[in-house]
Amino acid sequence: EVEVLQGVQSLLKRTLEQTVEQIRLLRSAKYYLEKDMRDKFSALSIDKNCTELHNRSPDIYFTDQSAKIEGNSVTPGEWQEFSDKNVLKAEREKNAAINLRSVADGVLMQTYNDLKKQFDIVNLAFENRIEEMGKAKTKLETHLIKVKEEIGEMEANIDKLKQAIYEKQAPMKVSQTRSDHRTQRPNIELCRDPVQYRLISEANEINVNVTRLQELLADAESSLKGLIRNQLSLEEDIEIKKKSLYIDHDVCVEHRKHIQYVRR
16 A cells, blocks of 8 residues: 555656646746737737827827837747747647646646555455454464363362372371281281281282372373463463554554545
8 A cells, every 4th residue: 555655746746847838938937928919919000100290289299210120029920920939839848738737637647546446455455364363363362261171270270280189198198007017016927918018019909009190180280281381372372463453453454544636
């Protein structure tokens, strides 16, 4: 649109320059026509006055220098040619002005059509972009809702894992306490009986479960951090989309409503 505007300005500037020059030529032709008319009116008045002179006219007089051909006088042919030249020049400039007026009208119409067409194209581009941006923003907001739900679920899962790990502490204490107590059996009673092996197996089993729960907790906390980063990224992107929509819809489109191209 800027390129079209610059092109229109350049074309109008050239047309204006041509118009100004044509006006100058018209004024020049007008000046010489009016000057010729004044001279002819003056000559006509002199000749009319001469035709009215007679022998008893009070304002007749002797002058020895009058009965001669003036050095700066012209022939009737030259006189006619001079007047015809002024008329032809005026006619030529008038026709040129008419043609230029037609060209100027065509330029104005063409530039109006070009500007209006480009204006409509840009408006359509804004509409499409705003619609596209709105859909993208809605999609991001929908995804953000899902991410927040996942964060809530992950936080609940982390709480459950922490609770499960905590709940393993008491059984581990019981198992270890039993094993410790049994180490105090006297003399020959310190037997590696099935109970002892079962206590050892129980402790190992609890350790394995706790280790597994801690691994799951670490994975869950890592996933939670990733979800939070994703949430922040989505929120930032949504804010950018909001600002873009504000600029395009509330600023640019509103400003463009004040643009009016008048057909001349």
